[in-house]
Amino acid sequence: MELSSSIQAFVLHFGEMGSRWGINRTVGQIYALLYLSDKPLNAEEITDTLGVSRSNVSMGLKELQSWRLVRSQHLPGDRKDYFSTPEDIMEIALTLVEERRKRELDPTLTLLRQTLMEPATDDAERHAHERMQQMCDLMEQVSDWSHDLQKLNPKELQRLLTLGSAVPKLLQMKDKLSVIGGKDKRKNSSDKPAD
Amino acid sequence: MELSSSIQAFVLHFGEMGSRWGINRTVGQIYALLYLSDKPLNAEEITDTLGVSRSNVSMGLKELQSWRLVRSQHLPGDRKDYFSTPEDIMEIALTLVEERRKRELDPTLTLLRQTLMEPATDDAERHAHERMQQMCDLMEQVSDWSHDLQKLNPKELQRLLTLGSAVPKLLQMKDKLSVIGGKDKRKNSSDKPAD
DNA sequence: CACTTTTTTCAGAAATAGCAGAAACCCGTG
DNA sequence: CACGGGTTTCTGCTATTTCTGAAAAAAGTG
Numbered sequence: 001m002e003l004s005s006s007i008q009a010f011v012l013h014f015g016e017m018g019s020r021w022g023i024n025r026t027v028g029q030i031y032a033l034l035y036l037s038d039k040p041l042n043a044e045e046i047t048d049t050l051g052v053s054r055s056n057v058s059m060g061l062k063e064l065q066s067w068r069l070v071r072s073q074h075l076p077g078d079r080k081d082y083f084s085t086p087e088d089i090m091e092i093a094l095t096l097v098e099e100r101r102k103r104e105l106d107p108t109l110t111l112l113r114q115t116l117m118e119p120a121t122d123d124a125e126r127h128a129h130e131r132m133q134q135m136c137d138l139m140e141q142v143s144d145w146s147h148d149l150q151k152l153n154p155k156e157l158q159r160l161l162t163l164g165s166a167v168p169k170l171l172q173m174k175d176k177l178s179v180i181g182g183k184d185k186r187k188n189s190s191d192k193p194a195d
Numbered sequence: 196m197e198l199s200s201s202i203q204a205f206v207l208h209f210g211e212m213g214s215r216w217g218i219n220r221t222v223g224q225i226y227a228l229l230y231l232s233d234k235p236l237n238a239e240e241i242t243d244t245l246g247v248s249r250s251n252v253s254m255g256l257k258e259l260q261s262w263r264l265v266r267s268q269h270l271p272g273d274r275k276d277y278f279s280t281p282e283d284i285m286e287i288a289l290t291l292v293e294e295r296r297k298r299e300l301d302p303t304l305t306l307l308r309q310t311l312m313e314p315a316t317d318d319a320e321r322h323a324h325e326r327m328q329q330m331c332d333l334m335e336q337v338s339d340w341s342h343d344l345q346k347l348n349p350k351e352l353q354r355l356l357t358l359g360s361a362v363p364k365l366l367q368m369k370d371k372l373s374v375i376g377g378k379d380k381r382k383n384s385s386d387k388p389a390d
Numbered sequence: 391c392a393c394t395t396t397t398t399t400c401a402g403a404a405a406t407a408g409c410a411g412a413a414a415c416c417c418g419t420g
Numbered sequence: 421c422a423c424g425g426g427t428t429t430c431t432g433c434t435a436t437t438t439c440t441g442a443a444a445a446a447a448g449t450g
Contacts, residue, residue, distance in 0.1 A: 004320045006310045010327065013306050019406095020217060020299050024438060035330075038322035043397075053440045058398060079395065079448060089329045093337075104215055111208050115201045125199045127233035132205065134284045135230075141356045142288075161333075164340045170365055214436095219408060238427075248410045253428060274418080274426065 001049040007036055011050070022103075026052050027060040031085070034070055040082035068095050090154035101146045105139055112136040196244040202231055206245070217298075221247050222255040226280070229265055235277035263290050285349035296341045300334055307331040 003011065011032040018028030029050050034041060041049075047057045061083055064070040069092065072081045086092050112132050120126040149157065163170070198206065206227040213223030224245050229236060236244075242252045256278055259265040264287065267276045281287050307327050315321040344352065358365070 004316065004323075006313060006315075006320060007323045009306065009310060010323070013303065017299070017303060022215060022217060026439080036323040036326050038319060055398075055400090055441075056439055059439090062398085081397080089333050093333060104212070108208065108212060111204065115204060118201060120201075121199065124233060125201060128199075128202050128205070128231040131231050138284050138288060138356075145356060161336045161340060164336065164343055221408080250411075250428075250430095251409055254409090257428085276427080 001045055003049065010036060023063065024060075026050070026056050027063050030057060030060045031064055031069060034064075034083055035085045037084070040073060040075070040084040042078075042080040042082050044080070046083075067099050069099075088154055090157050094150060094154075094157065097146055098150055101143060105143055105146075109136065109139050109143060112139070196240055198244065205231060218258065219255075221245070221251050222258050225252060225255045226259055226264060229259075229278055230280045232279070235268060235270070235279040237275040237277050239275070241278075262294050264294075283349055285352050289345060289349075289352070292341055293345055296338060300338055300341075304331065304334050304338060307334070 011029050014028040014032035015025040016028070018025050021028070023031075029052075030046055033046060033049060043054065043057050043061065046061075047054045050057070061070065061072075064083075065072070070083050070085055072083050074080075075082055086095075112135060116129060116132055116136060120129045152160065206224050209223040209227035210220040211223070213220050216223070218226075224247075225241055228241060228244060238249065238252050238256065241256075242249045245252070256265065256267075259278075260267070265278050265280055267278050269275075270277055281290075307330060311324060311327055311331060315324045347355070
């Protein structure tokens, strides 16, 4: 399959970016190709288009499936496996966030929790444990937040993202409401006197 | 410098995770060491503690500085450079988000914008451009959101993070307010009839 | 259940990244 | 401007990752 120049550029770019994203060139290219394609592709088509070996494509697809970024399906009257990416880009983004959390955060979180079970024995270790505790707390919050994100449907997510920078304003609004409601009369309950 | 076992475990773990995070083992270990240390360390101390070559440490520190994750300082009466990480973990996290955006998002965003300037010439390309447009829109939102995050001070950020899953509820609250205010009487202005 | 088609696995080749040691460099100081 | 402590860059070797072609396995088919 011949690629038009803009599609080709995108595919090659994804290949190059792959290393920064923690995947290899072929995996990046396969993903780009499937993402842009208007129909599912089989492994042979991918092989021909990218000019890499069949086995390489097989391994790449396996990896992309382990990331849940591509799915396979069978077309009627054809024994080949056909691969495609989800239509909804929000769904793709959510998958990416979840998988990265699993791979990049969870192992460290596990180690930190284990380590922090034991008491520190000297000053240096005491300080180190404090630092680990800070990291652990933050990672847990990020992890929780990522879990919460997964529960949102694409529409809510879209809304949240559009909100973007407006969130702090929303927070202020909430504060005012709380003040009216009398639940919390302090202007900034958790702020230090002056920064 | 001898490391206590829990510190050692953390340092080694960071070394292993390095490959997933897009840094190499030594860089990961250096960072872990500096992060836990209760005082700034010089290159020689790092070399001795980790048992890697002096030049390797030098390159690692250079990389960590390019990420703005460690800073160097001079101690009075000592010509050596001393290295440390910021105290505030929120500041560290913000730096990480910003640097990752620069490295992992911005180049692709640039390519997408360029590509989308040109019109598509055939059906396949037309579809591909639609997909690129979706990706571009999402990446721009994420990028904007990341920029907004940078403007927040650590306290606000902490608050936002703690909020976590509560944000959707906040959204609902906002909706109700809007309804009261009469700006938007629909229950879910942008939702499809049924999902 | 033999045969064909398709996919996966594996072992080694090729490419890339990481590392140590040596050399070069930088910068105050006498 | 030579010296010495300190740092960075360069060079070549090593380890790791990526990739290919061949062989094995799996999955349909008549």
